[in-house]
Amino acid sequence: MMTSPPFPPPASGRGDVRGALADAARHLDAISDTPRLDAELLMAHALDMSRDAMLLGGLDRPAPAKFAALLDRRLAHEPVAYIVGDRDFWTVTLEIGPGVLIPRPDSETLIEAAVEHFGDRAPARILDLGTGPGTLLLAALDQWPGAQGLGIEASAEALAYAVRNAARIAPGRATMLRGDWAAGIEGPFDLILANPPYVEADAALPRDVIGHEPASALFAGFDGLDDYRRIVPDLPRLLAPGGAAILEIGHRQREAVTALLSARRLQVACRSDLGGRARALIATS
Known part of the structure; x- marks a missing residue:
């Protein structure tokens, strides 16, 4: 017996880029908070050009046939970053894929807090605990070109991305190692960064996240504080x-996390993200 498809039909790939983007955005509106942006990123990838270049001079081009397959993947809730294979963060572009936590704009709050803390100084040694694909460490090393960094990551899949990203973004300045948080690490470090898992075990997450991103990078016990x-x-x-x-x-x-830090005689300040939510705790001795 014939059944209807689970999603609206994707753009056909015929016509120009402008029309295909409008059609794709209409389909994506049902599953994405950023349907037009998603469509533009997928189309730019299909055209093998930057999004800016596409918007400035590519809208009248014929839409590439392979755009339809990319749109199908997004309509099945696969994250855009996995489909296109990279994600911009701070001033760097990171190669990412399945098995890696996708960098979020909110995490840039940590780099902003570090820039404010150091002012006209620069950290010489930087440690990133749970570096994933190198997100925070490589952003920090790009910010301070004279610094050296160490990234620690438990996942072999994520570590492979971190090693490749480090070779491209900060050659000779970043060491990426597989490890268990700070076990066996010797300091001191001027800047320590960490974006550990902090989602409660029973929390409900969007389908794009729970169906694709690694649970080990998301969940941290019943209260989200294990790590x-x-x-x-x-x-x-x-x-x-x-x-x-x-x-x-x-x-x-x-x-809760301030209490953990204060118990170790650390002074704690907080920085909010662009949405006004507490996002980064800055601990100093």
Whole structure:
């Protein structure tokens, strides 16, 4: 018996880019908060050109036939970043794919907090605990070209991306190692960055996230604090005088993680993201 397709039919690939984008955005409106942006990123990838170049001079081109297959993948809730294979973060572009946590704009709050903390100084040694594809470490190294960095990652899949990204973005300046948070790491470091898993075990997440991104990079016990409890005790011994440890938190975790840091005699400040939510805790000795 014939059944109807689970999603609206994708753009046909015929006609020009302008028309295909409008058609795709209409389809994506049912499953995405950013349907037009998603369509533009997929189309730019299909055209093998930047989104800016496409918008400035490519809208009247014929739409490439392969755009339809990319749109089908997005309509099945696959994240755009996995489909196109990269994601911009701060001033760098990171290669990413399945098995890797997708960098979020909110995480740039940690780099902003670090820039504010150091002012006209620059950190010499940077540690990124749970670096994923190198997100925070490589952004920081791009910010401070004289710095050296160490990224620690438990996932072999994510570490492979981190190694490739480091070779391209900060050759000779970033060491990426497989490890278990700060176990076996010796300091001191001027800047310590960490975006650990912090989602509660029973939290409901969007289909794009729960169906594709690695659970090990998202969930951290019943209260979302398991990994902070492992990371925080090592911070005092790893942190150089005048340095800062900056941790990403869920927007309801400020008090709980602050208490963990304060128990280790660290001074704590908070920086909010662009949405006004508590996002980064800055710990100093």
